[in-house]
Amino acid sequence: MKTLLIVTCVLSINLVLGQEICPSGFVYWDKTGYCYRYFSNLLTFNDADSYCGTLAAACSLASIHSLSEDGFIRDVVVGMSNYYWIGLNDIGWNGDFVWTDHSSFVWSNWGCGEPNNTNQEDCTHANFGLSHRWNDENCSVRLSFVCKVLAN
Numbered sequence: 001m002k003t004l005l006i007v008t009c010v011l012s013i014n015l016v017l018g019q020e021i022c023p024s025g026f027v028y029w030d031k032t033g034y035c036y037r038y039f040s041n042l043l044t045f046n047d048a049d050s051y052c053g054t055l056a057a058a059c060s061l062a063s064i065h066s067l068s069e070d071g072f073i074r075d076v077v078v079g080m081s082n083y084y085w086i087g088l089n090d091i092g093w094n095g096d097f098v099w100t101d102h103s104s105f106v107w108s109n110w111g112c113g114e115p116n117n118t119n120q121e122d123c124t125h126a127n128f129g130l131s132h133r134w135n136d137e138n139c140s141v142r143l144s145f146v147c148k149v150l151a152n
Ligand SMILES: [Ca+2]
Pocket: 090, 094, 095, 117, 120, 121, 122, 123, 136
């Protein structure tokens, strides 16, 4: 119920402004000034990031920079217990994690023992295990995903 109220409130803000601040279907969050949208399509990491890029200029897989942003995406934007790709990856150099939107890697929420690179895991999904933290995963696994773009 609480989540529903938050969603309704956020969507209302979006609609009041004529949906000009976010691309269609995205949820605006005033705390960051960004818009977010969950896609249940199962895509590889690279395909998911490319898909985000087709929706709006400078739209990428979501970067996450705080516990509150992590929770907002999980509870409001996604609202279910699926794994979903976020933009964090160490494709360029193992152990050197970067965001696909080029924002600074200043905060992380790895699950216990992660990232472990067990199966050449260079991409990251959220909502892992009971702690709902992050796990590095092989980039060719197909998962749902969250896109993020700066509001207008
Ligand atoms: Ca890795």
